[in-house]
Amino acid sequence: MRNPLDLPGPDFLVFYALFALVALGLLYVARAAGESGPPPRIDTGDPYLIAYLRGGKHEALRVATIALVDRGLLLVDEKTRTVVALAQFTKPQHPIEQVLMRHFEQSHLATTVFGNDELTAACAEYERRLAALGLVPDDARRSTRRRLLAGALVVLIGLSVAKIAVAFARGRSNVLFLFVLTAVAAMVAGAVTTPRLTSRGRALLADLRRLFARLRVRAPSMNRGGASADIALLAAVFGLAALPWPAFAYARSLYPKAGSSSVSAGWSSCGLSGGSSSCGASSSCGGGGSGCGGCGGGGGGD
Amino acid sequence: MVGRDRVGLGWRPELAAGILANLDRIDLVEVIADDYVGAGRRALRALRTLGIQVPLVLHGVSLGLASAAPVDGRRLDALARVVGAVEPQAWSEHPAFMRGGGLELGHLAAPPRRAATLDGLVANVARAWAIAGSAPALENVATLIDPPGSDCDEPAWLADAIAFTGAELLLDLHNLYANAVNFGFDARAALARLPLSRVRFVHLAGGAWIGAHDGERRRLDDHRHDVPPSVFRLLTDLAARAPHPLTVILERDGDYPTIEHLLAELDRARDALAVGRARAAA
Numbered sequence: 001m002r003n004p005l006d007l008p009g010p011d012f013l014v015f016y017a018l019f020a021l022v023a024l025g026l027l028y029v030a031r032a033a034g035e036s037g038p039p040p041r042i043d044t045g046d047p048y049l050i051a052y053l054r055g056g057k058h059e060a061l062r063v064a065t066i067a068l069v070d071r072g073l074l075l076v077d078e079k080t081r082t083v084v085a086l087a088q089f090t091k092p093q094h095p096i097e098q099v100l101m102r103h104f105e106q107s108h109l110a111t112t113v114f115g116n117d118e119l120t121a122a123c124a125e126y127e128r129r130l131a132a133l134g135l136v137p138d139d140a141r142r143s144t145r146r147r148l149l150a151g152a153l154v155v156l157i158g159l160s161v162a163k164i165a166v167a168f169a170r171g172r173s174n175v176l177f178l179f180v181l182t183a184v185a186a187m188v189a190g191a192v193t194t195p196r197l198t199s200r201g202r203a204l205l206a207d208l209r210r211l212f213a214r215l216r217v218r219a220p221s222m223n224r225g226g227a228s229a230d231i232a233l234l235a236a237v238f239g240l241a242a243l244p245w246p247a248f249a250y251a252r253s254l255y256p257k258a259g260s261s262s263v264s265a266g267w268s269s270c271g272l273s274g275g276s277s278s279c280g281a282s283s284s285c286g287g288g289g290s291g292c293g294g295c296g297g298g299g300g301g302d
Numbered sequence: 303m304v305g306r307d308r309v310g311l312g313w314r315p316e317l318a319a320g321i322l323a324n325l326d327r328i329d330l331v332e333v334i335a336d337d338y339v340g341a342g343r344r345a346l347r348a349l350r351t352l353g354i355q356v357p358l359v360l361h362g363v364s365l366g367l368a369s370a371a372p373v374d375g376r377r378l379d380a381l382a383r384v385v386g387a388v389e390p391q392a393w394s395e396h397p398a399f400m401r402g403g404g405l406e407l408g409h410l411a412a413p414p415r416r417a418a419t420l421d422g423l424v425a426n427v428a429r430a431w432a433i434a435g436s437a438p439a440l441e442n443v444a445t446l447i448d449p450p451g452s453d454c455d456e457p458a459w460l461a462d463a464i465a466f467t468g469a470e471l472l473l474d475l476h477n478l479y480a481n482a483v484n485f486g487f488d489a490r491a492a493l494a495r496l497p498l499s500r501v502r503f504v505h506l507a508g509g510a511w512i513g514a515h516d517g518e519r520r521r522l523d524d525h526r527h528d529v530p531p532s533v534f535r536l537l538t539d540l541a542a543r544a545p546h547p548l549t550v551i552l553e554r555d556g557d558y559p560t561i562e563h564l565l566a567e568l569d570r571a572r573d574a575l576a577v578g579r580a581r582a583a584a
Binding site: 038039040041042044045047203204206207208210211212213214215218229230232233234 | 316320354
């Protein structure tokens with residue numbers, strides 16, 4: 001078998017690209033396999049935990065702000081994009097809400113929540129909880145990721161350096177394409193080993209989107225201030241973009257850059273993630289005659 | 303009595319947010335298994351994830367076990383796949399007649415209460431048990447017409463069905479109530495004749511009064527209304543007599559009220575259970 005380092009430049013580039021693809025594939029599998037596992041039990045009653053899982057600190061704070069506005073505890077001025085607390089908060093459902101209410105005791109731009117140290121600390125608690133559940137990487141997982149990345153870079157860059165050394169030894173200097181290819185492979189390796197969520201976290205988020213798919217379908221019928229649990233969970237699972245328009249137009253006004261923080265949080269996002277179970281169903285009445293609800297058809301019921 | 307009574311809610315996608323936001327007040331959910339028949343790996347994984355968040359049982363609505371004909375093998379295999387993938391705490395089906403001669407009735411019809419249907423039910427439950435790995439609890443069905451060709455009443459037939467199949471009875475109290483008012487028997491007396499030692503799961507639901515051809519009114523089990531007081535009283539009676547912890551599931555299939563309203567109905571069920579248990583202890 002021919003030594004790959006003896007391949008002519010173009011042939012070596014093809015070889016290197018294929019080699020890098022395989023190496024990156026193995027890197028992905030190694031990283032994902034170490035992070036997968038059965039989904040954990042999470043506090044589904046805390047929409048901000050889910051929002052944090054989906055989009056990190058900024059998403060948790062966006063969703064929390066909108067949820068408090070929807071519950072009538074914060075007042076929005078859409079022209080100035082400011083928010084102010086309306087009432088004393090006597091019964092917070094989650095610690096982050098209390099900190100938010102304190103933050104908005106004075107009128108502030110909505111986006112100032114991102115720079116509030118107390119809120120950052122409250123969100124750090126979410127990071128800690130998710131890391132303990134294996135949904136985001138903890139220190140040990142990050143260390144493993146770094147080792148995997150280092151190994152991949154040694155292989156990818158090492159092979160490239162060896163070929164460049166051979167090329168220079170043979171009086172050639174046209175290594176630009178190999179250099180670029182190596183840089184691209186290294187960047188992809190970095191991306192493969194540093195996703196914000198673990199495989200377990202991604203799987204859980206996908207499952208939540210599937211379980212809540214019908215919630216998104218009926219989002220257009222939701223009213224402002226009508227169903228806080230629904231609104232908060234809708235925004236937590238699918239992002240502020242999933243909130244019905246125009247009832248929640250103020251959310252876009254407050255956080256116009258929501259789309260830049262994560263794909264799923266984007267105002268432009270659309271489509272269901274995963275879809276829902278068939279309509280027919282979800283009725284315990286059985287049979288094709290009953291349709292989507294109720295058991296009345298024909299007299300049989302369960 | 304080892305264990306405690308539990309009260310849960312039928313999982314409907316429309317109620318998903320309300321249910322998951324209030325798991326501190328919902329002990330378990332019941333998922334319609336047929337929603338996931340033929341579902342892909344990801345859908346089943348999501349359902350399994352739901353089962354990790356909250357105890358989960360499956361409820362089938364299409365096997366039509368009470369038939370002289372063997373239950374459709376493909377249908378049974380598909381349901382068994384769901385049961386196997388989700389590993390619910392229990393699963394249930396109906397001793398109902400749903401199809402025959404290539405025709406689908408489209409609903410859960412009460413079968414003729416006679417020996418032939420009982421034989422078919424026993425064979426079908428045994429088959430379902432073998433394929434799914436566990437026996438389904440059998441739920442009594444509501445009916446607007448007294449099944450023709452019957453040679454015994456409902457409590458006697460159900461008692462035989464439970465005895466001969468070895469299955470447990472999922473007792474739908476609104477169905478029992480509806481049949482009682484539709485055919486003029488005493489629901490509480492009928493309850494007393496059922497094999498209550500084999501009851502661990504209970505359904506609660508609401509219904510509506512409709513007019514019948516004979517000018518009488520009938521109780522329709524439509525799952526779109528609140529649970530009537532009579533059904534809560536039956537639950538108290540059941541709790542006073544049943545030796546095992548009961549798992550009570552509220553079914554709602556349309557005209558959805560707020561989740562707070564449904565949670566209040568769950569609280570009423572807890573209260574009814576508590577009264578019954580206290581009566582038993584006295």
